Amino acid sequence: MRIVFIGQAPFGAEALNALGRHGEQIAGVITVPDSPQQRQANPVRLAAEEQGLPLLQTGRLKSPEAISWVENLAPDLLVLAFVTSFVPPEMITAARLGGINYHPSLLPKYRGGSAINWAVINGEQETGVTIHFIDEGVDTGPILLQRTVTIAPDDTVKSLYFGKLYPLGITMIGEAVRLLRSGEATATPQNESLASFQPVIRPADTIISWERSTAAIYNLIRGADPSPGATTCLNGTLLLLFDAAPATGQGLPGTVLTADDSSFTVATGDGALAIRTVRPAGAKKMAAGDYLAAGSLSIGARFTTPIIDPAGKPTC
Structure with missing residues (x-):
């Protein structure tokens, strides 16, 4: 044949x-x-x-x-x-x-x-x-x-x-x-x-709303890993998140609750998630510990939800 x-x-x-x-x-x-x-x-x-x-x-x-x-x-x-x-x-x-x-x-x-x-x-x-x-x-x-x-x-x-x-x-x-x-x-x-049809995934499809449940956000991050990454905002700048895990904790959704050498914990709508890998705008992926060591994040900081600009791209 x-x-x-x-x-x-x-x-x-x-x-x-x-x-x-x-x-x-x-x-x-x-x-x-x-x-x-x-x-x-x-x-x-x-x-x-x-x-x-x-x-x-x-x-x-x-x-x-x-x-x-x-x-x-x-x-x-x-x-x-x-x-x-x-x-x-x-x-x-x-x-x-x-x-x-x-x-x-x-x-x-x-x-x-x-x-x-x-x-x-x-x-x-x-x-x-x-x-x-x-x-x-x-x-x-x-x-x-x-x-x-x-x-x-x-x-x-x-x-x-x-x-x-x-x-x-x-x-x-x-x-x-x-x-x-x-x-x-x-x-x-x-x-x-x-039958169901889903379009090719884009960054606009992976925006994190921290008010959602831990399970929903965890699935979103897993489903955007390794690409395109789940999108959030910190201090007016886009940040992509990867490699997450459910964690204990509670607080205002989007708030950084704890941080150590390997991860930081963020409050969700019903619990918390530990984030182990990030990608700042214009940079490569890095371990959460390295991101923390650079002074880019502190306990009490709050992530916010990006908006979609007229070109269909996430922005803070």
Whole structure:
């Protein structure tokens, strides 16, 4: 079965390498162009070159060049692993079996590009990986495979993705290709009555209102970690918060109750949260202890809620 692989990032490279180890026939690889700002070379390009595979680097899957490149390869299947742009219908129909995609949610719930973030923010206790056929919609095609994972109470987007959804996805892509190649695959249409779509998460979506419950704010911080961070204001300046944990304490919401070498505790609407990592505006992430040592925060200081400016960005 001739496969055209489309992907990017380390996940895409690992998926491509796994298909190679399984002996699948990769007719060609499409990935994004190398970025001058990247500290490391494009991992999918490196994986394709190491395997000696035909390679196309493009930022536009809809370009005539990309479509004709795939048509000339006459693939049986497109395999998508970490793809952030739409695959045009002409490219899908160029493959005998169409295309399959990795999506990190239990479709039809949490369609869209920030599925992991929103599942954590909304306090879900489980999520999973879905391998589905692609069509012209956003994560709307029939489901080929689906597996569930637990969202632990202390999971962040980072731990959930790299510890659970990433390795499971690599395994499931290989399994889905094997099922299609052997003729054992069955596809199940998605139940539209259960569908939900969440947009790509932005800083404006992660504003902290300290009057909310500890659980709600904790979920928001976990769901914005490692990016884009949960947004608050201190002394008229934006501050991003990461790496939190429920704590004991009570006070006026937003007030710093305690501080030590590793964290500071902030009052919520019904309790408190310990914050262990921050990112001041224009700076890199730093440990809460270092932020405190710099004299940037003191007990009794109060965080406030940012507002959204006309451009849709948080501001103090």
